[in-house]
Amino acid sequence: MTASFVPILLVDVAGSLGMILLAFLCLRLALRLRLLAPTNIIWTYLLWLCYALSIFAVSRSAGHILKQLLLMTGHAAIWAEIRPYSGAVNSFSFMVVGAVTLFFERSWQIYQQISKDKQALQVAHAQLLDLNQNLESRVRERTMALTLSEAKYRRIFEGSRDMVAVVDGEGRILDLNPAGHRLLSPAAAPSVAGKIDFKCYLAQRRDWEQLTAALRGAGAVSSLELDLVLPDGSARRTLLSGSLAEGPQGEPPTIHLMIKDIEQQRRMREQMAQAEKLASIGELSAGVAHEINNPLGIILGYTQLMLRGERPETERFQDLKTIEKHVRHCQSIIGDLLSFARSSPPQRGPVDIHPLIDEVLQFMQYQGDLAQIEIHKIYDDHIAPLHLDAKKIKQVLINLIMNASYAMGKRGTLTLTTRRDPAGGHMILDVADTGCGIHPKDLARIFDPFFTTKPTDQGTGLGLSVSYGIIKNHGGDIRVASRAGQGTTFSILLPLSPAAGDASDAGAEKADGS
DSSP, X not given: OOOOOHHHHHHHHHHHHHHHHHHHHHHHXXXXXXXHOTTOHHHHXXXXXXXXXXXXXXXXXXXXXXXXXXXXXXXXXXXXXXXHHHHHHHHHHHHHHHHHHHHHHHHHHHHHHXXXXXHHHHHHHHHHHHHHHHHHHHHHHHHHHHHHHHHHHHHHHHHOSSEEEEEOTTSBEEEEOHHHHHHHOTTSOGGGTTTOBGGGGBSSTHHHHHHHHHHHHHSEEEEEEEEEEOTTSOEEEEEEEEXXXXXXXXXXOEEEEEEEEOHHHHHHHHHHHHHHHHXXXXXXXXXXXXXXXXXHHHHHHHHHHHHHTSOTTSHHHHHHHHXXXXXXXXXXXXXXXXXXXXXXXXXXXXXXXXXXHHHHHHHHHHHTTTTTEEEEEEOOTTOOOEEEOXXXXXXXXXXXXXXXXXXXXXXXXXXXXXXXXXXSSEEEEEEXXXXXXXXXXXXXXXXXXXXXXXXXXXXXXXXXXXXXHHHHHTTOEEEEEEOTTSOEEEEEEEESSHHHHHHHHHHHHHHHTO
16 A cells, blocks of 8 residues: 655645745844844854854755655656755755854854953953042042142231241252342342342342351251341341252252341340440449549649739649549549439420520531531421430430531531431431441440540440430330441430330330439
């Protein structure tokens, strides 16, 4: 009994067509996935695998269908010839599948390595981004802190009442605060920073060598007293502190200086020392004057009695006159000592200073001391009457004018100037001469009792000491500026308001020890 092959043929043909359909559906899906993710190696592998399987499905299914058609039509011989080629195509398709699979295995390893590297790059990128963001934040924070610090120290630098300067190793000023500009005068302008030589302001050039040597040795100096000479010729005592600061890499070190103007303190110390000296000498002078004055009076009395019985042409008469002359000179010195020791409080009242000066000048000209001296008067007419003891102020003026006349040798120019103190509160009377001046070594001693540069018979050395005490008792001050060979200027400061002078009396009298 012969079985029917129709079901087998149907199944074979239908299965072949179904396999082709499924292969192309898979290929279509792989193409869509590949388009969605072109860089995904999985979808690339599946696409190539679907290509190979589609070729195999077409080859295999086409071979089966062709085989059945040829067998049914009695062309088995033709199939026998075609069969090897169909098998070769199938084998080639499987080889492609195998090759794709082998290639994918290597590609998959590479893909995994690339994925790891990509992930590592992403992590590094995230870290770098975070670092960059933090770095920007830190830079902003540090910049803000640096700006605040610079502003703070700039305020300290510019707001300091003391001079602050940055100086290089050669002494050139690199940076200077406003107080320094005020101290060194407007000539030290900021626009010429680096051109100002600090050494030229030092009274002694060796001070710079000593300062730099101390900085190199210890790295810093503290409370070093130095004298600065300003462009106008005036000297200022200063207190200097400094340190050596290392510069940036490759830059030379700089010197940071802080300089405090202690000229006022120096004057106060000198005034206190002068007051103590005057007080002690006043006590000594009072005792000595009392012990010597009585014997001198007796000597003078007996001398005058002896002179009554002598004829003027005798040698004995001349000897007695010499004794009388020198005794009177001693009594004059004793009188000055007593006046110095008994510095009584001034009897004050309203005094117009200009008529007082004119009266003294008229008296001195009448005495002949100013006969050949040219006098200049420069008065400030806006100065109101002062609260003074006229007699004592006249005594001060007489002493100063006599000293000026002696220094000029009876010929020269005497200038008397009145003006208000720029700081207010005082009237300043300048007595300036064109005489020989005072040697620097004598300036510190001119107010000392008994110190004089005059010959023994021409000065007692008490005139300036007494004048100093009188002015201090009035609550004022007396200063001197002089250069040898260029004349001398005495400046008398007297308070403008009575209250200021009265308030100073007690302290001044106590300082004089009288």
